[in-house]
Amino acid sequence: MITYNAGNYDVVVIGGGHAGCEAALASARMGCKTLLVTLSMENIALMPCNPSIGGPAKSQLVREIDALGGEMAKNIDKSHIQMRMINTGKGPAVQALRAQADKYEYYREMLKTLLSQENLDVKMAEVERIETVNKRVTGIVTRTGAKFGCKAIVITSGTYLKGRIIIGDLAFDGGPNGQFPAVKLSDSLRDLGLALGRFKTGTPPRIDRKSVDFSKMIEQPGDERPLRFSYISPRVKRPQLSCWLTHSNKRTHQIVMDNLDRSPLFTGLIKGRGPRYCPSFEDKVVRFSDKKSHQIFIEPEGRSTDEMYVQGMNTSLPEDVQLKVLRSIPGLENVRMIRTGYAIEYDYVIPSQLKPTLETKEIENLFTAGQINGTSGYEEAAGQGLIAGINAALKVKEKEPLILKRSEAYIGVMIDDLVTGDIDEPYRLLTSRAEYRLILRQDNADLRLTEIGRKIGLVNDYRWRIFCEKKEILEKEIERLKETTFTPADEEMAEFLTGKDTAPLRDRVSLWEILKRPEIKIKDLVEEGLVDDNDLDILEQLEIQSKYEGYIKKQEEQIKKFEKMENRAIPEDIDYSEVFGLSNEAVQKLNEIRPVSIGQASRISGVNPADINVLLIFLEKKRRK
Amino acid sequence: MLFNDDIAAIATPPGEGGIAIIRLSGSSVIEKVSRIFKPYNPEVDIKNKPGYTMTLGWILDDKGEYIDEVLVSIMRAPKSYTGEDVVEINCHGGILPARKCLEEVLNHGIRLAEPGEFTRRAFLNGRMDMSQVEAVIEIIRAKSEKSMKLALKQLKGEKKEDFNRLEDILTSINAAIEASIDFPDEVDEPDYAGLEENIKIVLDEVNKFIEAARRGEVYREGIKIVISGKPNVGKSSLLNLLLRKDKAIVTDIPGTTRDIVEDYLNINGIPVKIMDTAGIRETDDIVERIGVEKSGQAIKEADLVIFLLDVASGITEEDIRIYQGLNKEKVIVLVNKEDLAEKNISEEEIKKLFGGVRVIRGSVKEKTGLDELISAITEMVLEGKTDYDGEELIFNLRQQKALEKAREHLISVLDSLGQVPLDCTAVDVRGALEALGEITGKNIKEEIINRIFQDFCIGK
């Protein structure tokens, strides 16, 4: 293939999925001349699986992306067909927003944003090779011979690398959703010295709305109140479309059992490791054989289509079995299948090869983000894409990188898990992975991260103004609530408290303390005229910060201790085999992971407290030299 | 692991005279010790004393009762071993009161030092020079390995099973809560009545463990010494002599002792559990045979074995068989009945059979060789030939503290259940499991996540 020089960029982003879009937008918005290359213009921000964004841990993540100036939150606000707040009874830290997306609208809105972004060019092509000089990237080459020079690259190739589709005993090379796979890029990465692994995931069949009998299902409407992911989206309620709940039954399970010998999971055709949190339906039937039925949700894929997603029915059984299984379910007796469910295997980059900036340790200025790093999920991909895009741009501008701590953001938890741990299944963020869950809430992501976003240059003046106003009012209100006090002699207050079925005051007590009582809600105080009728977000903050102050303070104490370890930096150039006193296992692990801080080092499995002591002493020795 | 908070530990293994030192380091240790220390001279306040001074007085418990008479030395930063403010409490009563003093200290916002932490601080604060680095690292490694070994040793047998069950229930509770939070579509909110009941079960168990630790079942035993040998060599006589009372029955009939006779004594400040066993021989008597089997078990668990020979009967095949079953690192051979005229054990024989092992000749009847035996025991303990030293005491205390922390969290769960949302309850449920994890060293987060996928059918 004869190549030609097609131009130069600061940053090239390979891939237009959720990671790629965030990376490209961040880089361009930070002033870097950016190129986004994608296999197809039709798969921009595509949701190849569940048409849904948010949920526990993920909703926190989306809000963090928003606070840092990313796009995902705004895009889903523009394109959802239903939004619900879930986990509402379980506390503010785990309460989560979840949206059903109009998959096509989501795509169109993102495409529009990309194409209208200054500094950003979009190109459809298959990248075949990464070019480097002295272990530093210099450019990319596409299948059609275009050579683009660049200073930094972010690869966000998702499930496309050597993608292989498996349905029953049928297997062929392919990307998700009928797309082409990327066949050559894996080899280029291997040539650069990166180790790749192979994972698997799967998706359920899609069915025709017109063939579903909804009268046999339970309706799942969206919330009545207007909800939004982005702190700056307008508060408007879009027309909501319902989802529907039905259940599998004994007969369904019997059909699965009768056809197990045709399932690639059990015949051994599928070799890649799949996620435990997203098992195939056949897996569920086999592993939980005592369960008489499983939930099946029927979800619209958009307003302009009759295709519906069958959540819970992720499968790689042969097509004829899929149809039989579906038709055994109430409401789906006469169902027509539009797309067949399938499993897909793909190459990923073993993420312990990355720095916490998402730059590869092997090749300078080469970043990877999203499913290529062994994760799964749109939000996980977007979060990484944003950070990789930011760090690529910062690197090009020769500025300090952005690394979020586990105590600052779910994004920090995720990236630290990826680069520090041994990932042996597709990684998904869970709230239980976060140590400081009560601090990393979805309601305060803006308070946690907007300032960081501003410093980087991704928070525009509009967002900044909204944030500053909110913060100022909030601080004033908190102070006022703490200073406004009442005594047992205040009759109005006494009456109010009795009305709320809560004990009368015994001493002088502040409004802040009164708000802590479980019986008192912030809206009661607003109704009483004790608190100004501020923006909902501010009222929510007041309520949460007062009610959970005790727990929050405890976690803040823990964070202080935690950060002491995180702030002890470890220089990059240590050869651990020369550190006297480390165990062999520690030497091997430390040389592989190359932690940036004592804190990170202490989380590596195989590195024990004695090794950490030895390291501390070694660092001190080095310092004194 | 922090960098300059207040820490404490027992700094010396118990030695001659039974003095044990508790060492404390950190910015507010002087003030904290002053709260529990009552000087002889009521005018004195250690807070005002300059560095390198000593004050005599008592350590008091929270009810104001005396725990021990102590000498408190103060060293002020930076002129101290660690470069921080350091207090050393010399406990006169030996290791047991020292442990109580340490516990008292720990109730005042001071935590137990990690293995080797004093040395590490000394180095990091520039109190040791570069040439000492390797020595420092050796110390840290040795101490951590020891405490790891102890962790394994402590958690075995029945206790381990109980502990595992406890951990298992708590992991399930955690998983149920976390699953309902992370997978609300698939997993219902936990049933609060059941949750409360389970937490109570766990709390009961934790309380039992704490009680056991308090009673000192574990630490009071200190080292285990087993007296072994064929029948009639004088084992029970030796036990009685060491205890200075007639604890075991002594007769001239071989096979007198059928079951293990045990008691506690203090050898140079070292708490010792001493056990007299049935003389080992082949026998058809059921009762005696069981006794012999038990002897074998006791020997296996012993930190030190005193192996007795009878100078008059000479070294028999039986003796040799018993000796071969012993761990040579942990044996002291005592040739008994040297008062008798008939001597059938020669020096050559001893050299040949027991090369490298400590051999003492004496007579229990006439109390000869007794001093030598005592100092041999002490030496072996202090040389670390047995598995006992201050680390072990501290280790037990570490477990106790971890259990207490777990209890605090569990109580907080019960107090707040239903009053606060699940995410807050989860903090304490997790806290309790993490505290137990400090004992077992497990990766709690992974355990919980694994349990979620094992117990619940999750997935869209």
Ligand SMILES: Cc1cc2nc3c(=O)[nH]c(=O)nc-3n(C[C@H](O)[C@H](O)[C@H](O)COP(=O)(O)OP(=O)(O)OC[C@H]3O[C@@H](n4cnc5c(N)ncnc54)[C@H](O)[C@@H]3O)c2cc1C
């Ligand atoms: C079948 C299936 C089932 C899934 N199930 C779930 C699920 O149930 N839950 C869940 O959370 N997540 C699921 N996922 C994962 C989720 O879709 C991804 O995690 C997410 O889309 C990843 O985003 P990404 O940006 O990393 O990659 P993708 O969205 O896959 O985007 C990759 C982009 O890279 C481009 N590209 C790749 N190689 C090249 C190349 N060589 N040159 C140019 N462009 C290239 C592609 O054109 C595409 O634009 C599933 C994915 C699939 C395919």
Ligand SMILES: Nc1nc2c(ncn2[C@@H]2O[C@H](COP(=O)(O)OP(=O)(O)OP(=O)(O)O)[C@@H](O)[C@H]2O)c(=O)[nH]1
């Ligand atoms: N002369 C002499 N006799 C001793 C000495 N020590 C013990 N004996 C005697 O030896 C006999 C056995 O002593 P025990 O102490 O009962 O011996 P044992 O090893 O406990 O015996 P079993 O319990 O039967 O295994 C008793 O008659 C003791 O008085 C000693 O030093 N000198």
Ligand SMILES: [Mg+2]
């Ligand atoms: Mg006896």
